Amino acid sequence: MLKQLDHVHSPTLKAVLLCDIGANFNHFGTPHDALTFLGQALAVTVEHDLHFSRILVRENLGQTLLQLGRLEEGEHFLKEGLDEAVAGGYDRWEAYLRCTLGEHLAMTGDVQAGYEHLIRATQVAQHVKDSYLASTSASTLGRALRRLGQLEDACHHLEMGLRIAQDADLLGPCKLAHQELSELLAQQGNFEKALRHFQQFHELAMKVQLEESRRHAQLLILQQELDREREQSESHRQTNDELRRAHSVMQRQAEELTRLASEDTLTGLANRRQFMRDLAVKKADGTSFAVTLIDVDHFKSVNDCFGHPVGDQVLIKLGQLFSQHTRADDAVARIGGEEFAVLLAVPDAVRAREVAERIREAVAAHGWNEIAPELAVTVSVGIVLGEEAEEQDNLLRLADARLYEAKQSGRNKVV
Template identity: 35%
Template sequence: MLVNVGARLAQEPVPGVASADELLQRAVVHFERSDPAAAREIATVVAAGDDPVLQARALALLVRCHLVLDEHVEVLALAREALDVCWRIGDRASEAIVHATVARSLLFTSDAVSAMEEIMTALEVAEASGDLAARMLATGTAGTVYYYLEQFDHCLEFCERAAEMARILGDEVTNGAMIDTMACANMCLATAARAAGDEEAAEAISAVAQGQSREAIVIARRLGHRRHEVIALGNLAESLSFSGRAEEALELLTGWQIDPERDSQSIITHIRDTHGSVCLASGRYDEAIGHLRAAMASAESKASAMVSAEHLADAYERNGDLRGALDTYKLFHALSKEVASEAAQRSASIAVVRMETAQAKAAAEEERARVAALQHANQELLRKSLEDPLTGLGNRRHLDQLMAGGLAGHAILLVDVDHFKRVNDEHSHLVGDGVLRLLAGLLRSACRGDDVVVRFGGEEFAVLLSGSDLDNAVTTAERLRAEVAAHDWAAVAPGLTVTVSIGLALGDESTDPGVVLARADERLYAAKRAGRDRVRGPSPVP
């Protein structure tokens, strides 16, 4: 249905009906609604125009469309054209988007080394562009690259940063997608924890993943984004099954009504395969066989059919049907060979395109300058990885690095905004973000030059006081608390008041920085329980 709408829009004459910019905006809407075919048709019209700025943006969108449609040779071929236009007009934002898309394409075609090179370039260019949307896309893609490379800690770090950028931009689609990617990464960590025999950690991490999947489902439903909703729903079902809650998982999957008019073949296959896998894990072998056979019948590609065939063979074997298992395993291996052969052919074609692209690059002198810029960007990336994008303060990772050498002679304050959820609920998340930015400035200006203020997470900040004993630390904490309470917050929003609670710990309380931090955290919550807007330290603080 959406494809037909896209075709009609693409055929409309621009004069008097829609400008090229308006058409491109429509193409973006179709892309975000999981209709890359319609987006490609409209963007092709814009790319053929004579406005180089719109042409660069349209070509970048076309590259992304080809990626979603699994047309990887076309991705690299068109990327070369898109980059030529971007370089000619200096469109760094579109250039970053193209590099990030190429990185994903190379990743999916099993060229992890080149994928990493491309994403590093994308991050460098995005940062240089100053465009937050380009930075968000490049950062989110880096998270995806790290996920497929099974570097899940890095995946979570980059996805968290991309999600925060998305919230700043009001991009709920990307925010939801990043949250669900984090859910997938956490489930991989939970599986690893279980394999290592740490069941407590496995269940705890799985619970985090389930919460993230539920949040992603809520966002997708609010946006009417069925593709994101069903992917998150499938992930939630798998994590529930992992935690021994198969009945709840099956209830979720049974409640999803497949709509062939709205759901792509890949989505239909995904939900059927997930349903079958959960049934298989819970011992419902007959049901599993039915769902997995349906998944194979609806598979949109040999690769997808191969995955379902492997699951189906396992279901037959567990159900005691050895003939069915053997026949399906044979089918699985036949599909595996075909998929491998097609991948090899595709890789050969991609190699040719990449060689042509390399030959089209700038001269050796420009290339050396590019390498120097990349090295600089890597240094900047390291700096940015230690920075909170909302407040400009250091982040939790930065604090961890500072504490790694020990906290002897230091004091640490954990500062938490009282009733922050009420601020968001009564005044809006935009006001909440403003409060955090202003509070960051207040804390920074109230501290000495060698003290460090970081955003610890959410509405919580940490202040690392250097060369501070208990009396000095208490005095500083009380001053910070009082300055926050006395500030005119009504300038941010009428009727707004803000107070903070502070937990204080001295570095000399333990040689383990983690213990010191935990004690500050305990005292913070003691301050909360005592009525908020107060300081709690190693001994009673007035």
């Protein structure tokens, strides 16, 4: 599309192509590049008064600005696009815009307004019979209802979103619904069912990661081709230099993709996938070890009272504290929203409990008011020795049960 833009004379087609290019750059994690093309697309729609194309561009532009943290501008474009979609009777785009805006408002604290947009988005999606939109709207509505504490209704909408996605064989929406259901069921104490949904989410996440890596590689190849075309007039030496640099960039990006596949982006710790690999290795080598599951007590209250940015800072600091109070041959990971795991290279239960207590005490004693006044954080810990179960999943279930026992017995405890 980039190659053909100069040959496109239809304003509508040019606007749509620019918008699609911007959306793809945004999807591949380069929102600044996306913003350039989307700005050009918006200029074309304004110059030629292209009503429908302007709605499409504003939806993508709003999403990109939100991703860049420019929330007020992002909301502005989404609301303008929504007004035009409603006025023009474009039901499908009304639903898309309400879904995007509703999710953003719910995530940034205006839960009621977000909930109202998502209710309307779900109704419109069902009316226009768009499976992707209906599934995403239902799942996003379920997440918002969970934030409002309406767990039964949230479960209903998430299961509905999952059914629609499965019937239409939609990989991304299936992954989203499984993830949300896993967290909601765990919140309700239904850990067995939550684990099944998490396993499904994990399998789908792997497929999505592989597909994203493949598409990202295709984008890199395209960028390399464009570089070669632009530099055909230069000398052979310059061309070779550029190719070497492009190859170096591709190597670095491939290394970055490998890192991202095993690292939690917020805390820099290992993610669940890497933790499960480390656990499998530890199981296979026959040495003594313990699995420690750590959950932040009342973390929802931290987000609700202090805001999600403070919640993120708490998770980052916890990761640092856990790393400080474990050894180099221990493995610390963030395996869920507010759940961490530590793989301890210890000989027995006494030593494992000593380390776990040290971690718990360090968290309770930390000066959390440096992050926010009156903020206090504690953790509950469940420990299981590697010899207590043969299968990895059984080990984690046992550790999770002990973590649950620690929470039920008053929190800020090690069981």
